Amino acid sequence: MKIAVKKGDDMHLHLRRGQILRSVIGFTSSQFKRAVIMPNTGPPILTAKDAVAYRDEIMQYQVGDFQPLMTIQVTDCTTPAMIEEAKEAGVVAGKVYPQGVTTNSQNGIANFKAIYPALREMQNQQMLLLLHGESPDPEVFCLDREEVFLSTLANLAGDFPELKIVLEHITTEKAVLAVKKFENVAATITAHHLLLTLDDVIGNLISPHNFCKPIAKRPEDRWTLRQAAISGNPKFFYGGDSAPHAKEMKECSNGCAGIFNAPVALPLLAQIFAKYSGFSFLNDFISKFGADFYGLPQTKETIILAEKDWPVPNEYDGIVPFMAGKTLRYQVID
Ligand code: NCD
Ligand code: ZN
Numbered sequence: 001m002k003i004a005v006k007k008g009d010d011m012h013l014h015l016r017r018g019q020i021l022r023s024v025i026g027f028t029s030s031q032f033k034r035a036v037i038m039p040n041t042g043p044p045i046l047t048a049k050d051a052v053a054y055r056d057e058i059m060q061y062q063v064g065d066f067q068p069l070m071t072i073q074v075t076d077c078t079t080p081a082m083i084e085e086a087k088e089a090g091v092v093a094g095k096v097y098p099q100g101v102t103t104n105s106q107n108g109i110a111n112f113k114a115i116y117p118a119l120r121e122m123q124n125q126q127m128l129l130l131l132h133g134e135s136p137d138p139e140v141f142c143l144d145r146e147e148v149f150l151s152t153l154a155n156l157a158g159d160f161p162e163l164k165i166v167l168e169h170i171t172t173e174k175a176v177l178a179v180k181k182f183e184n185v186a187a188t189i190t191a192h193h194l195l196l197t198l199d200d201v202i203g204n205l206i207s208p209h210n211f212c213k214p215i216a217k218r219p220e221d222r223w224t225l226r227q228a229a230i231s232g233n234p235k236f237f238y239g240g241d242s243a244p245h246a247k248e249m250k251e252c253s254n255g256c257a258g259i260f261n262a263p264v265a266l267p268l269l270a271q272i273f274a275k276y277s278g279f280s281f282l283n284d285f286i287s288k289f290g291a292d293f294y295g296l297p298q299t300k301e302t303i304i305l306a307e308k309d310w311p312v313p314n315e316y317d318g319i320v321p322f323m324a325g326k327t328l329r330y331q332v333i334d
Helices: 018-031 048-059 080-088 112-125 142-159 173-181 199-203 219-230 262-276 282-287 289-294
Strands: 002-006 009-013 034-037 067-073 093-096 128-131 165-167 185-189 236-238 302-311 327-333
Touching: 002 262, 002 282, 009 018, 009 236, 009 262, 009 282, 009 289, 018 048, 018 262, 034 048, 048 067, 048 080, 080 112, 093 112, 112 128, 112 142, 128 142, 142 165, 142 173, 165 173, 173 185, 173 219, 185 219, 185 289, 219 262, 236 282, 236 289, 262 282, 262 302, 262 327, 282 289
Parallel strands: 009 034, 034 067, 067 093, 093 128, 128 165, 165 185, 185 236
Antiparallel strands: 002 302, 302 327
């Protein structure tokens, strides 16, 4: 059996730079028409100039008609003039990492008031705010960091009612409820958070390739995320958060957070939606709701998936993909 799905949008993607970028870009450009490119590279993307150079680097790799939607990281040093320049250069969003919450976020912010001038300008410029929604307070227990962040989200949503805010890669029932509450807030959901709970990370033997931030939570959180994703509520759309790290950076002490799911993105989403919603809202989830929230035209192309067992390779260029060694029920065919 073959099914046609939209070649849509991955609204949260890490591509890195140099060799890793070269290795991973084709997985996304072959399955999605556009992707929102995260700025937490080393060094980070902080200015219009950085974003333009990064976009040029991405476009070098024969990505066809793939469109990278560029972001800059908003830090204490981001001025309103920098926001204006970024907007002029085609940057669609500013990403905020609370300090120390995830990969390359040492330069993140501790006090949100410090970025209010930048946020005000983003609101003026109709640039989106993308939030890594976890508390930076190291005293907060890791499973509670998303929930504790929700009061900051409430402040931001109230103080900037015209600013479109995306709470990224949500993992909890509480986050789903908060997103529904604020008119100017939407959320991305990853495929791995629709599948995993904390048990899949540390419940049996330790599984570093299922370790990401925010960490997968409880079965009831996963259930609520699935309901949000398949419900056809336009506030919830796909952001894969594919985050490649070399195998040796994952399989070690102090292993990095991040799941490399780009190779399996559409087959996995098809499998999940087939199981829980009979495909009804898959196209909206990957090509309508995100585009609408970002104010972009919806993509038109489709891509064909075959219902055919696909054993996921163990590695791609030294990077272990999500579901490595497992068999998926769908595969992309040209
Ligand atoms: C991401 C990365 O590796 O860049 N890691 C992750 O666990 N999701 C950063 C992020 O989105 O938190
Ligand atoms: Zn991410």
